[in-house]
Amino acid sequence: MTWLAAGEGYEITLDEGRVVARRAGGRQLKTLPKALRDHPEADRLRRLAEWLDRHAAACVAQVDTWMVSSLPVPTELIARVWPDEAWQSALRDMAVVGDDPDEVGFLRDATADGELKVVNLDGETVRLSPRTVTLPHPVLLPDLDDVRDFAAELGITQRVEQIHRATWTRPEGGLPETATTPGTATAGSTEVRDYAGGKFASRFGLAARATALGYRVSGGYATCKVRDGGRGTEASVWIGEPYWEGESETGSLSWHDEDGRAMRLGEVGPVAWSEGMRMAAALYAGRTIEEGGDA
Structure with missing residues (x-):
């Protein structure tokens, strides 16, 4: 300067x-x-x-939104913002997919005429000029472990957590149609309780944790919105009544569609599932851990 x-x-x-x-x-x-x-x-x-x-921070947040929702991003837009150091820092080394969904590459450069330079999984620098690209959520990447290994070999670091983002997938073969034990989630259930029961000294502390992690707090819930398969989905975790002054604890995780309808677990898409579970796990991780013989 x-x-x-x-x-x-x-x-x-x-x-x-x-x-x-x-x-x-x-x-x-x-x-x-x-x-x-x-x-x-x-x-x-x-x-x-x-x-x-x-x-x-706004550039990172926007790229994160594109990635979480797997939104198509015009290559011309990437080329226009690339000279801006903040945009370039947020976009560099993001895994991108062009016209071929099986061809994944790490974004290294963008030219003024809208051409992208990426390093593919063969280690070759190639040029892409599709009309749009996506920055896929890691749960959608085939052979994610191989992608992570290759990124480690290249020494790739990302401002936006993508390839090393914690992911959750439904059990192999999908959810059961009927519960085998009480509380077991089924395809017809509307909530998951894997991370329920995390105790906090106050509802304020739990809400503050949700906000610090980047989630929205609305009423008695911490929420996050994604687009999955072209449709909007909101995941929500119960965190307690807004003005409750005593101890609080995490409740169940559920998903709602764009009309506010509670979704059956079998209807929840892979990205919405992963991001909802990620939110619930992150909130639960801040719970009060009891110590001593009665813990």
Whole structure:
């Protein structure tokens, strides 16, 4: 970033999100001089740094939404935002799929004319120019373990958790039609209780955990929305009455369609299932762990 004159022979700029100074044309100083701390240019740079942080977070959130919902993204759009460092950081090394759903590659570059450069699973850099690409949810990736191994060999890291995202799949062969034991989930059930009963000191603490993890809290539920197979689905976990002041605990997990109808478990798509279970598990992981002989 350009150095800006700040009076008294100093210049200032942003370095990794903080304001730094130097004598005009000289070396960077270890600390910001007191005379510059309240300088209008320094204050302007701080506000810019805050905006850049918000922008970077918004880019990551948008790419995460594309990935969780497996939405088709125009390649022209990726090419247009690629020069922006925040967008590029969020998109680089994401697994993408073009016209061939079996051809997975890691995004490395995008040209101004809408061509994408990806490294495929053979280790070759190839060029793609489909009208749209998807950033598939990992539960939809064939041979996910092989993709993860290959990514490790390449030293790939992702700003948006995709290939190393925790995933859940239904039991092999699907859910049973009838319960074999009390509480067993069946294809006709509308809730899962695998992560119910996680105790928290207060409902506020449980709601705060949900918010910190990026989930929405609405009424007595923590919720997350995804698009799965082209339809909207909302997963929700009961976390207690909004104004309850005593101890609280996680309740059952359920899914609802776009009309608010409770879905039978056999109707829930693979992405919605995985993301709902991921939310329930993440909330449950923050529960109070009892210690001692009665634990």
